[in-house]
Amino acid sequence: MVNRGIAVVVEDEDDIRESLRDILRQSGFTVHTTSSGTEGVEAVRRHNPVLVTMDLSLPDFDGIEASRRIRTFSHAYLIMVTGRLDEADALMGFGAGADDYLTKPFRPRELRARIAAMLRRPRWSIMEPAVMEPVSMQHHATEPAMPEAALLQPVLQPAGALPADMQPEVRLPAVGHSFGPGEADEFRDLEHRGLTVNEGMRTATIGGEKVDLTRTQFNLLLVLMENGRRVQSKEELVRRLRNDPYGSGSYVSTAEERVVEVHMGNLRNRLGDDPKAPKWVETVRGVGYRQAP
Secondary structure (H helix, E strand, O other), rough: OOOEEEEEEEOOOHHHHHHHHHHHHHOOEEEEEEOHHHHEEEEEEHHHHEEEEEEEOOOOOOHHHHHHHHOOOOEEEEEEEOOOHHHHHHHHHHHHHOOEEEEEEEHHHHHHHHHHHHHHHOOOEOOOOOOOOOOOOOOOOOOOOOOOOOOOOOOOOOOOOHHHHHHOOOOOOOOOOOOOOOOHHOOOOOOOOOEEEEOOOOOOEEEOOOOOHHHHHHHHHHHHHHHHOEEEEHHHHHHHHHHOOOOOOOOHHHHHHHHHHHHHHHHHHHHHHOOOOOOOOEEEEEEEEEEEO
């Protein structure tokens, strides 16, 4: 059996906790189980897991708060496993840093499939704390950014908890490297109305001044800059953020589309862009987004 590293289960119902433990063990994880938010946060801190499953209803504080606390120090993949069906709960879960959301009762095969899909996504080791605070920089709006456990920049060493055969490939230009035809385009500057984005260095500047973006905000901006005036639907943007293969047509939920809307609003805040008279991010009502003219 492939060793997939450590998993932490945070679940207060005994039967479900044992079921999750068995499923994850069969999937190749070493599993630590907990039954409260406090124990769960401490277990994640102690064991540095690859994966965390999180219930929303816990005896001390709920899974949303537990996820926020975990996201201040951990880059583990986090999947909410809960009996709550309300879309607002799903949105709060994603906002608190969840990578996926699964409702009870769940099928073991579906849980394993969702976990396998998460493990295929790159995970970097520099975290943005999941706290709600105003954006404090020259280019900002007054409303606070949506809390998200987003990642800032790719680094040479990805998350150490993943086994070697599952580590994502990170391509950064080496010192003194000469780019071949087409290769240099991967690290080109994209510029529009004073906003410059460099994909290779993952930097964004306005008039030469750096704009601090989360990983998700940068990825959304990069898609818009790459595609110019071509409209990007919310479904397409969700798939890009999930690193789904191009043209996969994978299912996108309404909750995921709503999360993209929140991220786009936060991106505008960071850029200081006015949605009523946009310079960079234009909303195409009922469809998606594109680069402003």
